[in-house]
Amino acid sequence: MRYQDIDWNEMWREARVRKSWQRKKREHWDQRAEGFAARNLDSPYVEQFLAHLRLEPEWSVLDMGCGPGTLALPLAEKVARVTAVDFSPAMLAELEKERSRRCLTNLAPLQAAWEDDWEAAGIAPHTVVIASRSLAVDDLAAALLRMDRWATKAVYLSDRVGAGPFDPDLFAALGRPFEPGPDYIITLNLLYSLGIHAHLDFITLAATRRYRSREEAIQSHVWMFDDLSAKEYDRLVHYVDERLVRAGDDWQLSRRTPPRWALIWWEK
Numbered sequence: 326m327r328y329q330d331i332d333w334n335e336m337w338r339e340a341r342v343r344k345s346w347q348r349k350k351r352e353h354w355d356q357r358a359e360g361f362a363a364r365n366l367d368s369p370y371v372e373q374f375l376a377h378l379r380l381e382p383e384w385s386v387l388d389m390g391c392g393p394g395t396l397a398l399p400l401a402e403k404v405a406r407v408t409a410v411d412f413s414p415a416m417l418a419e420l421e422k423e424r425s426r427r428c429l430t431n432l433a434p435l436q437a438a439w440e441d442d443w444e445a446a447g448i449a450p451h452t453v454v455i456a457s458r459s460l461a462v463d464d465l466a467a468a469l470l471r472m473d474r475w476a477t478k479a480v481y482l483s484d485r486v487g488a489g490p491f492d493p494d495l496f497a498a499l500g501r502p503f504e505p506g507p508d509y510i511i512t513l514n515l516l517y518s519l520g521i522h523a524h525l526d527f528i529t530l531a532a533t534r535r536y537r538s539r540e541e542a543i544q545s546h547v548w549m550f551d552d553l554s555a556k557e558y559d560r561l562v563h564y565v566d567e568r569l570v571r572a573g574d575d576w577q578l579s580r581r582t583p584p585r586w587a588l589i590w591w592e593k
């Protein structure tokens with residue numbers, strides 16, 4: 326067997342077909358935009374991701390699959406300008422709320438998809454291109470080559486490690502099989518096969534999280550499923566209640582598998 330005979334793009338595609346969490350359509354993301362913004366805009370993930378970028382004030386940054394602006398918003402406070410691209414209008418509406426609240430005039434939202442013609446969509450090259458937790462594509466090679474082409478200095482992306490943000494124990498508690506889908510090791514190998522020798526580091530979030538209320542703790546688990554039956558919902562609440570403990574005025578819950586991401590980057 327020879328390394329170069331492995332088709333990493335096909336391996337990625339097949340793993341995506343098998344994965345439990347199938348969110349391909351725009352509407353799926355529209356429906357969860359508000360909840361996603363509430364859970365993610367002030368997540369410790371943001372600081373850990375940004376710590377890897379040696380930000381220069383004159384940079385322009387293209388954020389592909391920006392969501393509600395998890396990274397685009399703090400980046401716009403530090404660099405010359407940011408273009409925030411997502412195919413979900415509801416995600417961009419969440420970003421716009423926060424953009425105007427923070428009076429950021431150097432942050433431009435743009436609705437487009439990975440698969441669109443970026444030139445026709447008016448996406449210009451930027452100093453740095455980022456894609457945070459947004460490699461929701463079937464043709465990974467095409468997406469990576471695009472990011473590389475649109476960046477004049479560097480590309481930064483984050484990709485799942487194993488279960489990523491999901492809690493495999495919760496799937497087991499609900500009696501659902503869990504297939505996490507492709508993770509960063511395919512991306513890293515595909516980059517290698519494209520002649521790109523990328524850097525790698527990891528972002529590991531705390532296994533214990535604090536919540537202001539029991540309801541918030543429950544909602545922080547419900548997002549992992551689309552179509553919970555009443556019985557499954559009861560099991561989920563039971564799972565949360567079994568682990569939730571008082572922490573002063575708040576609550577806290579520990580899981581065995583902390584959310585984990587790979588940060589992959591390369592210079593041009």
Ligand SMILES: C[S@@+](CC[C@H](N)C(=O)[O-])C[C@H]1O[C@@H](n2cnc3c(N)ncnc32)[C@H](O)[C@@H]1O
Nearest residue numbers: 354390391392395412413438439457458459461
């Ligand atoms: C998990 S969220 C990540 C958002 C943000 N980058 C972050 O790290 O918090 C994934 C985002 O990718 C967007 N997305 C998914 N598929 C897409 C596609 N084909 N084209 C453009 N955006 C897409 C979704 O709308 C969603 O906002």
